[in-house]
Amino acid sequence: MSTPARVNIYQAISANRARTVALLVVFIAFVAALGYLLGEIWYPGGGLAVLPFAFVFAVGSALFSYYAGDQVVLAQSQARELGPNEEPELRHIVEELGIGLGIPTPKLYVIEAAAPNAFATGRDPKHASVAVTRGLLNMMDREELQGVIAHELSHVGNRDIRVMLLVTVLVGTVALIADVILRSMFWGGGRRDRDRGNAGAILLVLGLVLAILTPIVAAIIQMAVSRQREYLADASGALLTRYPAGLANALKKIAADPNALHVANKATASLYIANPLKDHPAFLDHLFDTHPPIEERIRRLEAM
Helix, strand or coil, X not given: CCCCCCCCHHHHHHHHHHHHHHHHHHHHHHHHHHHHHHHHHHCCCHHHHHHHHHHHHHHHHHHHHHHHHHHHHHHHCCEEECCCCCCHHHHHHXXXXXXXXXXXXXXXXEECCCCCCEEEEECCHHHEEEEEEHHHHHHCCHHHHHHHHHHHHHHHHCCHHHHHHHHHXXXXXXXXXXXXXXXXXXXXXXXXXXXXCHHHHHHXXXXXXXXXXXXXXXXXXXXXXXXXXXXXXXXXHHHHHCCHHHHHHHHHHHHHCCCCCCCCCCCCHHHECCCCCCCCCCCCHHHHCCCCCHHHHHHHHHCC
């Protein structure tokens, strides 16, 4: 039997840098293509006129996502930055583990919600933030809280936070543009395409296909970059604390808690340590899960 390939933190960092570049290139190209299509739907030959504006918009959205996307996510999550004298135990844990990992201490935020959960965000370790819910602080003992924080700081050290931040904001932007295209067809663009004959009909079909498939593609992208990173962060966090049971016990408590985190949504759910929505899976939902099964994560930690 062949030995499975091991992935270390340096390989993870290198792979995440490559994913960041690839994600930005694909996003800019996709938005430019959607802009061209939107121009053609509204006016024959208008695609070329819209293309430069779509390109500028795509580059601007990418830069905004890179430099300010974390503030958007934190604001949307209703996270409040902790003062220097608030939650001293949490701050001590973050500082100690940050020193062990060799990264600066991230900014700390709290979400006033009963559901236990946490996430990290930012573009790099120097501009990172960690947000925890009030439920997590109330429910976890020190070792369990250490396990959760070590998991989140591993995302920071591995540069997972940059990839997932870009995925969260950019995928939402593409989905919004696709929705505009779909609505444009109902507002009259589709009728104009039909009047233009075969070429217009092809554009109409292409626009409909893109508008319908974009949310599915977005879910697949989030799934592809999310699942394996959770296993890696679990392992890295357990290595950092030298106590896998702390994170395993924390995950058990999070899984057993019935409360949904109402400030989370489909776009931001992939950032959290565990699915914050607590929704019941429908047919084929597991195909698009952004988190691996929490039972499997616990089993792996207990086997370490």
